[in-house]
Amino acid sequence: xxxxxxxxxxxxxxxxxxxxxxxxxxxxxxxxxxxxxxxxxxxxxxxxxxxxxxxxxxxxxxxxxxxxxxxxxxxxxxxxxxxxxxxxxxxxxxxxxxxxxxxxxxxxxxxxxxxxxxxxxxxxxxxxxxxxxxxxxxxxxxxxxxxxxxxxxxxxxxxxxxxxxxxxxxxxxxxxxxxxxxxxxxxxxxxxxxxxxxxxxxxxxxxxxxxxxxxxxxxxxxxxxxxxxxxxxxxxxxxxxxxxxxxxxxxxxxxxxxxxxxxxxxxxxxxxxxxxxxxxxxxxxxxxxxxxxxxxxxxxxxxxxxxxxxxxxxxxxxxxxxxxxxxxxxxxxxxxxxxxxxxxxxxxxxxxxxxxxxxxxxxxxxxxxxxxxxxxx
Numbered sequence: 001x002x003x004x005x006x007x008x009x010x011x012x013x014x015x016x017x018x019x020x021x022x023x024x025x026x027x028x029x030x031x032x033x034x035x036x037x038x039x040x041x042x043x044x045x046x047x048x049x050x051x052x053x054x055x056x057x058x059x060x061x062x063x064x065x066x067x068x069x070x071x072x073x074x075x076x077x078x079x080x081x082x083x084x085x086x087x088x089x090x091x092x093x094x095x096x097x098x099x100x101x102x103x104x105x106x107x108x109x110x111x112x113x114x115x116x117x118x119x120x121x122x123x124x125x126x127x128x129x130x131x132x133x134x135x136x137x138x139x140x141x142x143x144x145x146x147x148x149x150x151x152x153x154x155x156x157x158x159x160x161x162x163x164x165x166x167x168x169x170x171x172x173x174x175x176x177x178x179x180x181x182x183x184x185x186x187x188x189x190x191x192x193x194x195x196x197x198x199x200x201x202x203x204x205x206x207x208x209x210x211x212x213x214x215x216x217x218x219x220x221x222x223x224x225x226x227x228x229x230x231x232x233x234x235x236x237x238x239x240x241x242x243x244x245x246x247x248x249x250x251x252x253x254x255x256x257x258x259x260x261x262x263x264x265x266x267x268x269x270x271x272x273x274x275x276x277x278x279x280x281x282x283x284x285x286x287x288x289x290x291x292x293x294x295x296x297x298x299x300x301x302x303x304x305x306x307x308x309x310x311x312x313x314x315x316x317x318x319x320x321x322x323x324x325x326x327x328x329x330x331x332x333x334x335x336x337x338x339x340x341x342x343x344x345x346x347x348x349x350x351x352x353x354x355x356x357x358x359x360x361x362x363x364x365x366x367x368x369x370x371x372x373x374x375x376x377x
């Protein structure tokens with residue numbers, strides 16, 4: 001018993017050290033794999049991961065329980081999962097031979113960086129870091145184009161940056177960490193023009209939070225254009241961040257090429273339980289609609305309250321918000337951690353900014369309460 005208590009205390013102290021001192025809270029993409037949920041039993045409110053606070057669909061939970069008895073089998077030995085890729089493709093209106101399944105879309109981003117490594121990459125900055133950071137680590141030249149003053153992709157400058165050696169262009173839309181969007185018609189024109197010179201990768205992780213007409217996906221483009229690739233994930237609106245499921249849509253020839261090289265075996269890395277949950281979740285439009293409505297209400301509340309406190313907030317179309325910290329003197333994320341809030345902050349050329357995920361309404365009310373107290377102190 002004593003040794004167990006000592007071990008728990010050591011783990012507690014070690015995790016607190018990682019949270020508070022040993023690991024930076026500045027990475028907007030969390031490549032450092034920060035164990036951010038530690039301390040939830042003591043009231044830590046996690047607003048740093050852009051997760052869905054409402055969890056997976058009830059039908060997805062039931063599907064996981066029903067599939068547990070088949071957890072000893074590989075997915076290709078479970079009849080209901082043998083058509084998973086086809087079922088996924090049918091739901092999203094593409095062909096099965098266009099789809100590659102991965103354990104989260106982050107895995108696909110890293111694999112794409114490795115596959116298209118014989119040339120430079122054009123991307124925005126700041127942006128979601130997995131693809132550009134992987135490219136840098138393997139020696140690819142990365143051309144980073146600053147966002148506009150309104151924190152939107154500067155598409156004209158990105159087009160201008162495409163050179164003879166450019167192999168790939170990366171667009172995260174809606175954008176992370178800024179929560180801005182490129183209108184769908186504008187993005188489609190960009191894809192068509194840029195894809196004449198390089199492969200264009202569109203990351204649509206947060207598209208399910210958009211309303212028409214801006215929620216139009218680019219997934220229809222790859223069927224007729226081998227230089228356009230689109231990524232989606234079940235981590236956000238489906239609430240399956242911990243279950244790990246993403247997929248890539250490409251031209252059939254490109255999908256075959258990817259599947260024969262860096263993506264080979266990526267689907268087998270996704271668990272039976274995850275696949276079963278995804279199949280059930282796709283059918284539950286009501287749960288996703290409810291999550292979206294709750295997110296929008298909490299997001300609007302947070303925006304209005306932060307603006308009352310005179311923070312410059314970038315209009316958000318996602319489940320997180322990006323706001324300027326003005327002349328904040330210290331490390332905002334670390335200071336908020338001491339107050340039991342986990343979020344992200346970083347310094348850029350135009351000052352300090354924070355990214356806060358949109359939690360439940362109760363969580364955002366607590367967040368605003370602390371922000372008001374900080375302003376008064």
